[in-house]
Amino acid sequence: MKLPSFLLKLAIVSALSLTTSATSVFGETTEIKIPQQEWGFTSLFGTFDRAAQQRGFQVFREVCSACHSISKLSYRNLTEIGFSTEQVKSIAAQDQVVDGPNDEGEMFERAALPSDRFKRPFANEQAARANNNGAYPPDLSLITKARPDGINYLYALLIGYQNPPSDIVVPDGRYYNHYFPGHQISMPSPLPSAGLVSYADGTEATIEQMAKDVTTFLAWAAEPEMEYRKKLGVQVIFFLTVLTILLYLAKRRIWARLK
Amino acid sequence: MSVVFKNRLVRWIDHRMPIFSSLHHEMYEYPVPRNLNYLWNFGFLAGLMLIIMIVTGIVLAMHYTPNTTMAFESVERIMRDVNYGWIIRYIHMNGASMFFILVYIHIFRGMYYGSYKAPREILWMLGVVIFFLMIVTAFIGYVLPWGQMSYWGATVITNLFSAIPWVGEDIVTWLWGGFSVDNPTLNRFFALHYLLPFVILGVVFLHVIALHRFGSNNPLGIDMKRPQDSISFHPYYTIKDAFTIGLFLIFFCYFIFFNPNYLGHPDNYIPADPLVTPAHIVPEWYFLPFYAILRAIPSKLGGVLLMGGAIAILFVLPWLDRSPVRSGRFRPMFKWFFALFVINCFVLGYCGANPPEGHFILISRIATAYYFAYFIVILPLLSVLEKPKPLPASISESIYQPKNHLE
Numbered sequence: 279m280k281l282p283s284f285l286l287k288l289a290i291v292s293a294l295s296l297t298t299s300a301t302s303v304f305g306e307t308t309e310i311k312i313p314q315q316e317w318g319f320t321s322l323f324g325t326f327d328r329a330a331q332q333r334g335f336q337v338f339r340e341v342c343s344a345c346h347s348i349s350k351l352s353y354r355n356l357t358e359i360g361f362s363t364e365q366v367k368s369i370a371a372q373d374q375v376v377d378g379p380n381d382e383g384e385m386f387e388r389a390a391l392p393s394d395r396f397k398r399p400f401a402n403e404q405a406a407r408a409n410n411n412g413a414y415p416p417d418l419s420l421i422t423k424a425r426p427d428g429i430n431y432l433y434a435l436l437i438g439y440q441n442p443p444s445d446i447v448v449p450d451g452r453y454y455n456h457y458f459p460g461h462q463i464s465m466p467s468p469l470p471s472a473g474l475v476s477y478a479d480g481t482e483a484t485i486e487q488m489a490k491d492v493t494t495f496l497a498w499a500a501e502p503e504m505e506y507r508k509k510l511g512v513q514v515i516f517f518l519t520v521l522t523i524l525l526y527l528a529k530r531r532i533w534a535r536l537k
Numbered sequence: 538m539s540v541v542f543k544n545r546l547v548r549w550i551d552h553r554m555p556i557f558s559s560l561h562h563e564m565y566e567y568p569v570p571r572n573l574n575y576l577w578n579f580g581f582l583a584g585l586m587l588i589i590m591i592v593t594g595i596v597l598a599m600h601y602t603p604n605t606t607m608a609f610e611s612v613e614r615i616m617r618d619v620n621y622g623w624i625i626r627y628i629h630m631n632g633a634s635m636f637f638i639l640v641y642i643h644i645f646r647g648m649y650y651g652s653y654k655a656p657r658e659i660l661w662m663l664g665v666v667i668f669f670l671m672i673v674t675a676f677i678g679y680v681l682p683w684g685q686m687s688y689w690g691a692t693v694i695t696n697l698f699s700a701i702p703w704v705g706e707d708i709v710t711w712l713w714g715g716f717s718v719d720n721p722t723l724n725r726f727f728a729l730h731y732l733l734p735f736v737i738l739g740v741v742f743l744h745v746i747a748l749h750r751f752g753s754n755n756p757l758g759i760d761m762k763r764p765q766d767s768i769s770f771h772p773y774y775t776i777k778d779a780f781t782i783g784l785f786l787i788f789f790c791y792f793i794f795f796n797p798n799y800l801g802h803p804d805n806y807i808p809a810d811p812l813v814t815p816a817h818i819v820p821e822w823y824f825l826p827f828y829a830i831l832r833a834i835p836s837k838l839g840g841v842l843l844m845g846g847a848i849a850i851l852f853v854l855p856w857l858d859r860s861p862v863r864s865g866r867f868r869p870m871f872k873w874f875f876a877l878f879v880i881n882c883f884v885l886g887y888c889g890a891n892p893p894e895g896h897f898i899l900i901s902r903i904a905t906a907y908y909f910a911y912f913i914v915i916l917p918l919l920s921v922l923e924k925p926k927p928l929p930a931s932i933s934e935s936i937y938q939p940k941n942h943l944e
Contacts, residue, residue: 350610419613423798424803522784525780525782
């Protein structure tokens, strides 16, 4: 057996055996199987559906933002999902934020500007816990990146509320969710019924539709650079491929001098 | 140094500071075996990766804040608000993994072809020093984003020092700069993470000086004897290295642009919380084999010693393998024990990624035993028992003979 090829095969076999077990290597060892959904944006060249993102923002705004913040984002970021500058201004102006101190040394309230970070629903963690039975609703800016298989997990969680099996007693202030680790979640079903929001574009607001839209919105919130990243990646890899082919030809040419 | 430069300015400078003639000496006059295969390209690539890490790291440091209340936030600011910050961070983050992939292949190559054997022992040991510094640098670098895995990884690993008898607890407090992993820890880790890459760069320089003393080993493991055995580094190996840089960057860019978080852990996108322990604390993939060795031993001190020993034993490898033949190509028994050693490292990595329960404990113990047996038992025994195949008379002969055969 020739040696480099022998080593190469060895490396490939070993690497493959590691890759196939990758989910168990990097994922949590939970027995709960997260159903895989079709997402247009998770594929190699996939982009976000602007309409779904905007509908998702509406769900976030009208439902989730009652308890959850997206503090890493600013209102101005909404232009990236197709809102006009004017629309963003008016969306921001709906929130009152604390600014200051002014010349008199007083803090004051003013309408939010596009440059402000999204207003948090609670002033601090203690206030958030006090209003939520002691539970702290996590910031959602990074949520799809911060959970294993985050995009599918988030969607599954939103539609995963069920009646508990008869042998499980769910304490007060807890709810049974099939996809939550340990099944007992402090968040009541955020999307309990269809038609919770009314979409301006006429899309029917089923529970699944709302869950899908808000997941799309939050996937964007976690990775706002994704579309540009993939687009740039295609260009970079195309460039590198051409360069590498040229370098290979140059290599052959130079080595041909050796006899 | 008989080279005469045409450019008068170059001549003027070179007369006073012979930087051009030494460059010429190391590039044109420096002989390289003509039969190197592509496994010999990984050292150069690793050097390139070090430069990429230093450059991206300095840019990140311009925007990062080493404070527990702001570190996570500042990383997200880099990702969202700094122009092209996401690309800089994803290069750096995935670059650490790429660096280890390259260096692991580089180490395995050295182990297979006996590159550690006389007269290259110091070259090999400097390489082990670089590897050790890389481990420390990568570990403290992973702490800087101050996510959950940063915090808990730092807690678990620094706590290992508490296993040292009598002074262990004091050492841990000294490392932390307090009574838990906290702001002083983050601050010093940042300072060290900025310092150590330059230390690595210095040792790499020594590594190259040691390399250029006797030149590269080669797949046959025999010395260059005749002028036909070698070619000049430039242009032959510069263009060959350039080609593999292209291949490597394509591989690297796939992760940066299309799967940047594949090699990371989702928990590190949750801000550090000293009150919430993650279900499984796992290090980055490149530490998993050593992590498995650590956990294979029921005693904390024993595990720490074995984990350290797993790296330390590499230092004495040149004196454990006494076989006069360098290349595994001519060692019929060694070849298979080495193959098993490589597979064994992957098995250890797999065990390290899984919780230490059930059959993983047994597997990781067997794999740990083989890891050390390879160095302490198998290699010394093979030096005596194995009958190597006959070596070719010279590098050039081995290249031209098969051709004559065909004619």
